[in-house]
Amino acid sequence: xxxxxxxxxxxxxxxxxxxxxxxxxxxxxxxxxxxxxxxxxxxxxxxxxxxxxxxxxxxxxxxxxxxxxxxxxxxxxxxxxxxxxxxxxxxxxxxxxxxxxxxxxxxxxxxxxxxxxxxxxxxxxxxxxxxxxxxxxxxxxxxxxxxxxxxxxxxxxxxxxx
Amino acid sequence: xxxxxxxxxxxxxxxxxxxxxxxxxxxxxxxxxxxxxxxxxxxxxxxxxxxxxxxxxxxxxxxxxxxxxxxxxxxxxxxxxxxxxxxxxxxxxxxxxxxxxxxxxxxxxxxxxxxxxxxxxxxxxxxxxxxxxxxxxxxxxxxxxxxxxxxxxxxxxxxxxxxxxxxxxxxxxxxxxxxxxxxxxxxxxxxxxxxxxxxxxxxxxxxxxxxxxxxxxxxxxxxxxxxxxxxxxxxxxxxxxxxxxxxxxxxxxxxxxxxxxxxxxxxxxxxxxxxxxxxxxxxxxxxxxxxxxxxxxxxxxxxxxxxxxxxxxxxxxxxxxxxxxxxxxxxxxxxxxxxxxxxxxxxxxxxxxxxxxxxxxxxxxxxxxxxxxxxxxxxxxxxxxxxxxxxxxxxxxxxxxxxxxxxxxxxxxxxxxxxxxxxxxxxxxxxxxxxxxxxxxxxxxxxxxxxxxxxxxxxxxxxxxxxxxxxxxxxxxxxxxxxxxxxxxxxxxxxxxxxxxxxxxxxxxxxxxxxxxxxxxxxxxxxxxxxxxxxxxxxxxxxxxxxxxxxxxxxxxxxxxxxxxxxxxxxxxxxxxxxxxxxxxxxxxxxxxxxxxxxxxxxxxxxxxxxxxxxxxxxxxxxxxxxxxxxxxxxxxxxxxxxxxxxxxxxxxxxxxxxxxxxxxxxxxxxxxxxxxxxxxxxxxxxxxxxxxxxxxxxxxxxxxxxxxxxxxxxxxxxxxxxxxxxxxxxxxxxxxxxxxxxxxxxxxxxxxxxxxxxxxxxxxxxxxxxxxxxxxxxxxx
Numbered sequence: 001x002x003x004x005x006x007x008x009x010x011x012x013x014x015x016x017x018x019x020x021x022x023x024x025x026x027x028x029x030x031x032x033x034x035x036x037x038x039x040x041x042x043x044x045x046x047x048x049x050x051x052x053x054x055x056x057x058x059x060x061x062x063x064x065x066x067x068x069x070x071x072x073x074x075x076x077x078x079x080x081x082x083x084x085x086x087x088x089x090x091x092x093x094x095x096x097x098x099x100x101x102x103x104x105x106x107x108x109x110x111x112x113x114x115x116x117x118x119x120x121x122x123x124x125x126x127x128x129x130x131x132x133x134x135x136x137x138x139x140x141x142x143x144x145x146x147x148x149x150x151x152x153x154x155x156x157x158x159x160x161x162x
Numbered sequence: 163x164x165x166x167x168x169x170x171x172x173x174x175x176x177x178x179x180x181x182x183x184x185x186x187x188x189x190x191x192x193x194x195x196x197x198x199x200x201x202x203x204x205x206x207x208x209x210x211x212x213x214x215x216x217x218x219x220x221x222x223x224x225x226x227x228x229x230x231x232x233x234x235x236x237x238x239x240x241x242x243x244x245x246x247x248x249x250x251x252x253x254x255x256x257x258x259x260x261x262x263x264x265x266x267x268x269x270x271x272x273x274x275x276x277x278x279x280x281x282x283x284x285x286x287x288x289x290x291x292x293x294x295x296x297x298x299x300x301x302x303x304x305x306x307x308x309x310x311x312x313x314x315x316x317x318x319x320x321x322x323x324x325x326x327x328x329x330x331x332x333x334x335x336x337x338x339x340x341x342x343x344x345x346x347x348x349x350x351x352x353x354x355x356x357x358x359x360x361x362x363x364x365x366x367x368x369x370x371x372x373x374x375x376x377x378x379x380x381x382x383x384x385x386x387x388x389x390x391x392x393x394x395x396x397x398x399x400x401x402x403x404x405x406x407x408x409x410x411x412x413x414x415x416x417x418x419x420x421x422x423x424x425x426x427x428x429x430x431x432x433x434x435x436x437x438x439x440x441x442x443x444x445x446x447x448x449x450x451x452x453x454x455x456x457x458x459x460x461x462x463x464x465x466x467x468x469x470x471x472x473x474x475x476x477x478x479x480x481x482x483x484x485x486x487x488x489x490x491x492x493x494x495x496x497x498x499x500x501x502x503x504x505x506x507x508x509x510x511x512x513x514x515x516x517x518x519x520x521x522x523x524x525x526x527x528x529x530x531x532x533x534x535x536x537x538x539x540x541x542x543x544x545x546x547x548x549x550x551x552x553x554x555x556x557x558x559x560x561x562x563x564x565x566x567x568x569x570x571x572x573x574x575x576x577x578x579x580x581x582x583x584x585x586x587x588x589x590x591x592x593x594x595x596x597x598x599x600x601x602x603x604x605x606x607x608x609x610x611x612x613x614x615x616x617x618x619x620x621x622x623x624x625x626x627x628x629x630x631x632x633x634x635x636x637x638x639x640x641x642x643x644x645x646x647x648x649x650x651x652x653x654x655x656x657x658x659x660x661x662x663x664x665x666x667x668x669x670x671x672x673x674x675x676x677x678x679x680x681x682x683x684x685x686x687x688x689x690x691x692x693x694x695x696x697x698x699x700x701x702x703x704x705x706x707x708x709x710x711x712x713x714x715x716x717x718x719x720x721x722x723x724x725x726x727x728x729x730x731x732x733x734x735x736x737x738x739x740x741x742x743x744x745x746x747x748x749x750x751x752x753x754x755x756x757x758x759x760x761x762x763x764x765x766x767x768x769x770x771x772x773x774x775x776x777x778x779x780x781x782x783x784x785x786x787x788x789x790x791x792x793x794x795x796x797x798x799x800x801x802x803x804x805x806x807x808x809x810x811x812x813x814x815x816x817x818x819x820x821x822x823x824x825x826x827x828x829x830x831x832x833x834x835x836x837x838x839x840x841x842x843x844x845x846x847x848x849x850x851x852x853x854x855x856x857x858x859x860x861x862x863x864x865x866x867x868x869x870x871x872x873x874x875x876x877x878x879x880x881x882x883x884x885x886x887x888x889x890x891x892x893x894x895x896x897x898x899x900x901x902x903x904x905x906x907x908x909x910x911x912x913x914x915x916x917x918x919x920x921x922x923x924x925x926x927x928x929x930x931x932x933x934x935x936x937x938x939x940x941x942x943x944x
Contacts, residue, residue: 002181018285022815032341034190037415039363046871067347075183088181092173095833098841100180100488101364101415107181108270115838123882134869136363136416137668139844139906 001010002065008033009077015072017064023057024048027074035075035104041135046133049105050074055113058132075104078111086157087111087150098137106133110147119155121148153155167681168897171833175675175687176666185413188367188382189445192443193879196224196369199444200287200432202277202294203332203453204235207303207525207862208316209308210266211296213625214277219293224286227438228294229430230277232268232884237865239433240399241265244490244637247639248499248521256328259319259523261489262431263399263426269298269526270318270488272864273453275426280438303525303862310524317486318523327521328485332503332579333575338516341477347510349551349870354590355539356929357460357485357855358848359872360532362667364415365446366455370431374439378406381683383428385411385695386421386667387705391520391531391624391643392422392697394492401432411695414667417532418845422668423492427454428775452867457855460500461539467547473564475510480517480543488523491530495521498576500638501626507575507623509586509799510545510566515576525862527855533845533907537625543619545912550925550938552840559916560594563622576813579626581797583890584825586622589653593620593801593823596884602805605818611767615793616809619916623909628796628894629715645791646710648718649702650679650726652784654771656764657689660722663703664715665695669903671840676715678897682723683751683815701787706743709901712830713796717895721788729784733828737761737769794894798905800824802843804913808921814916815851817937821884822909827900829891835902839885842906846877850914873930 002021008031014125015030027050028031036059040049048059051073059067065072078085084121087110088095097103113129114121123128127140179185216228251254265274276296281287282331309326319324342348347362363386365738369382371664379402385391394466395401395409414421427444446454463482470476485500503517534541552559564587573581594600602618609616629635632643649661660675676690693699706715717842727747734752744755753760766784769775773782779885803821806816822839829835852873856865866872892900911929918936919925924943927935 005685018283020285028190032192033183034187035185037187038189038445039365039366040869042448042868042870045363045448079182083179084178095837096178097177098670098837099362099364100176100185100413101187101362103180103185104183125246128882129876134363134664134874134876136361136418136845136874137841138837139840139842139875139883140195140880141840141882144877144882149305 004064004066004068007071009073013019019065019114021064022060023062023064023067024059027059033074033076033161034123037104044134046109047102047105049108049133051108055143056109064152075108078107085111086153090146090150090153092147094142094146096143100135103134109133110150111127113147114151117150118123123148132156166677166687168677168830168858171678172673172677172687172831172833173671175676176672178357185365186368187413187415188384188837191369191382191412193371193441195284196441196443197280198284198287198435199278199280200284200291201275201427201441201444202279202291202296204272204274204276204477206298206300207272208301209269209298210301211265211269211276211907212299213297215295218280218289222286222293224282224597225290225838226280227398228277228279228442229434229437230264232291234264235262237433238400239429242489243398244495245641246496248330248470248495250328251331254574255321256495257326258490259321259922261431262581265403271527272571272862273527278430278434278737280434280442287316287676305462305524305526305857305862307483307522307857309525310522318525322523325523327490327523331516331518333516334514335513335516335766338477338479341514342466342468342479342696345476345759346471347469349467349554351465351547351548351550353463353465353543353546354928355459355461355542358458358532358853359855360418360420360458361874362418364402364414366421366425366427367453368428368431368433369441369443371441372432372435379432379615381428381940382410382412384414386414386423386665386707387407388418388695389663389697389703390664390705391424391428399429403427404781409697411665417667418533419458419535419707420915422458422705423530424438424696425454444810448869449867451865452638452872453527454711456530456903457487459525459539460528460529461649463543465543467551469551472501473557473562473565475512476513477514478506479916480506482517482519484519484521485526486521486523486529487526489528491528494530497531499537502540504577504579505537505540505624505626506544509568509624511568512576523666526857531707533842534904537904538911540906541621541623541908542912545623547913549619549916551774554561559600559620560590564590569932579795581793581894584797585888586799587892587927588888589740589799589801589823589825592886592888593803593821596823596886597803597805597819597821611808614920615810616806617917617921618803618805619913619920620803621909621916623905623910624797625904625908626795627798628792629708629710630795631793632791642704643791644704645789646714646718646785647701647789648722648723649785649787650719652726652767654768656685656767659683659691659693660719661693661700662715662719663700664706664711666706669706669711670834674834675716675719678719679723680893683747683763691798709903712899713892713895714790714899716899718788718790720775720896721790722786725786725788729786732777732780733769734761734766737775792895796827796892796900798824798826798900800901800905802909802913804916804917806917808918808940809934813933813940815931815936817847817881820881822906823888823907824902825888825890826902827889829887836885838902840883842904843876843883843910845882845907847914850911850929850931852879852930861880863912
């Protein structure tokens with residue numbers, strides 16, 4: 001057994017788990033944060049993407065013990081004060097989700113993509129950036145629209161703040 | 163149209179919970195004392211089970227039980243069944259082999275469930291499963307649907323000699339033969355429809371909870387139709403009688419058909435919960451999903467299409483072998499027959515049609531309905547034929563189609579269906595305009611300058627949705643009626659709960675069904691809640707598949723709303739001392755027409771429950787239920803155009819543009835309908851370019867059992883789509899809805915392949931058109 005201590009969505013949490021426990025299972029089963037999903041066994045689908053120290057990672061691709069000491073943001077920690085993050089709002093406004101299962105991972109990836117590329121994102125770069133997140137419902141059309149729309153809005157907000 | 167009513171682009175009520183991680187899927191459920199199940203599955207495609215040694219596993223940490231098929235049988239759990247009887251042309255009933263939830267004698271495909279381990283944690287259950295030793299006597303296996311019919315092929319089920327399940331026909335064989343014999347031109351093809359894995363992103367899961375004190379079972383499961391699951395598990399599998407079994411399908415993460423069926427795992431989890439005295443949860447990993455979720459398609463078809471000298475179609479003759487895998491899944495028999503061959507008239511006047519379908523067993527995963535279910539297979543055959551015929555005849559593929567379009571309605575096809583409404587030229591014109599069809603030669607020339615091969619292809623599809631009139635499907639062999647139920651409960655404060663037998667797995671029913679109520683009564687959508695997916699709340703329902711939840715499910719809600727409105731009007735007339743026929747419902751109030759008298763909706767609701775002043779003899783309360791049985795199928799139709807550029811050096815296909823022009827009749831929420839079309843096209847493009855289930859044909863091992871091996875469409879594989887709608891309302895239901903869930907997957911594969919074969923100048927191409935295949939076809943044509 002291993003002891004894992006993490007900051008998750010701003011709160012310090014710790015727990016014991018088997019050495020082989022993946023971060024995603026620690027988040028889902030030990031912390032009860034079931035918004036992060038498991039859609040495959042091969043690090044392909046991206047339903048489990050969370051942010052670790054500000055960068056998107058597939059939480060099925062690392063052990064919980066490897067993540068110990070880091071700061072994790074899950075989909076549950078993205079909205080602030082009851083207000084959805086601009087990416088979450090853009091997914092709703094653009095109908096970027098249907099069954100909702102891939103959505104948490106897709107949103108977390110999109111937030112990181114926008115953080116890294118900002119307003120320079122194009123349809124092509126968004127599609128390339130989402131290549132590691134599989135959606136079976138939307139055909140990606142409205143997801144791409146949502147990400148571009150959120151990128152524009154976040155860029156405008158950043159400019160206004162500067 | 164109001165801001166929230168029918169036709170409005172309302173954003174979805176359910177989105178916030180999905181976007182903030184608060185969706186509740188089956189695997190998210192935990193209950194006190196819950197343990198984990200791991201299924202031990204056959205590693206062989208065909209084998210006899212000689213023995214199972216559990217002793218090592220039983221002594222491992224955390225292990226509660228190891229249960230096998232003999233124990234399951236001893237407890238009286240029944241065989242899995244196919245719920246639609248098909249008779250062969252000689253009158254004999256289909257030959258259904260026994261499918262045990264846990265195999266006790268013979269395994270027939272890689273993944274066939276043999277036993278389960280129940281343990282404290284999933285890791286411990288997996289560890290122990292590796293210590294269970296199953297002794298197999300390996301038998302020869304057969305994978306291909308053509309090979310399985312050959313003399314000497316390995317035999318799967320004693321009930322089905324020569325692996326033949328049925329040999330069925332529809333239409334007039336002599337008339338079709340005569341039409342082809344006298345045709346001025348016959349186009350002949352052999353067409354393969356590739357086997358697919360549906361791949362909803364949420365893997366299947368089941369949580370079985372047995373309550374000994376009440377002798378009662380609860381099953382959380384990933385189901386598109388929890389009521390049918392309860393019915394089948396009660397009536398056929400002897401899990402528990404219906405009043406002792408509650409089935410809950412919470413949020414469901416996609417289905418595309420694969421979550422219609424009742425699988426061994428939910429049966430076994432319920433049984434194991436009673437057996438062990440603890441709640442038992444199982445969640446598939448992705449490889450298990452590839453191995454055990456019912457696959458789709460897998461047809462091999464020989465076909466001839468005849469034309470007269472004026473290029474009018476005279477006759478069609480089809481011969482299909484449908485691979486149903488190792489066992490007959492719940493609706494596997496109807497998919498290649500009545501959902502497939504009845505669509506062979508397409509959008510065209512075809513005086514003589516005959517189709518023969520042989521369904522066969524092979525040592526592969528069971529095959530059943532997958533998005534479109536038989537209709538994509540029929541459309542692919544017909545629309546590749548039309549494009550090929552146009553090339554052979556040297557005419558425009560658009561004009562050949564237009565010349566043969568059905569233009570008067572109702573139209574009785576030679577294969578059962580009566581089309582009720584449509585305007586196929588309208589969709590063709592809209593698609594050609596959106597795609598700038600006339601500008602294609604210039605675009606092709608421009609591509610050629612860059613050394614690229616450009617092609618354009620179309621497909622004009624029709625499908626039968628709104629499944630289905632119960633008496634009609636009963637006469638064709640269905641074991642169930644395919645109506646839908648609804649209950650509208652108006653609370654005393656005027657808010658409304660709608661209980662429906664439909665069950666959303668991504669379609670947005672919580673929004674569109676609320677829009678219907680808002681439109682009808684003028685109340686805000688926020689005051690309407692949709693309740694579904696729980697057999698303890700909704701009395702009965704048939705579920706969501708076959709693009710039926712609008713045409714059938716919402717029609718049931720309309721019927722219930724009719725009754726609610728009628729009673730509310732009676733109450734309002736009584737309270738306002740007016741004639742009932744003068745009461746109108748507008749913007750959330752009941753008014754006396756032509757006066758300034760009105761009562762807000764909530765006051766009428768309150769009056770119904772206080773019951774202080776109701777019309778003489780009226781019962782208190784405002785709650786009405788309805789069952790809606792459709793009078794006909796609905797017939798969505800449209801035209802899809804795909805334009806591609808092929809790199810001759812690599813064979814890689816790039817979709818330059820994709821245009822969809824669909825007639826879905828009336829539309830409740832265009833935003834949601836467009837989303838359905840986008841997703842359907844993505845699955846159709848996936849079938850055409852990327853996806854295919856592959857087995858090792860000698861061992862029966864599934865080679866495409868993960869996302870490393872099965873190519874799912876990803877964001878960078880697809881373009882954005884141009885989508886438009888034409889509208890001829892369906893005359894067969896009160897809302898004029900036709901259904902939109904499957905169209906994209908039906909219309910797109912032939913459009914893509916027609917475009918690629920146009921680009922490379924070689925029609926000999928099978929799906930998926932991978933770069934390797936396209937490159938080879940291109941070089942064979944050179």
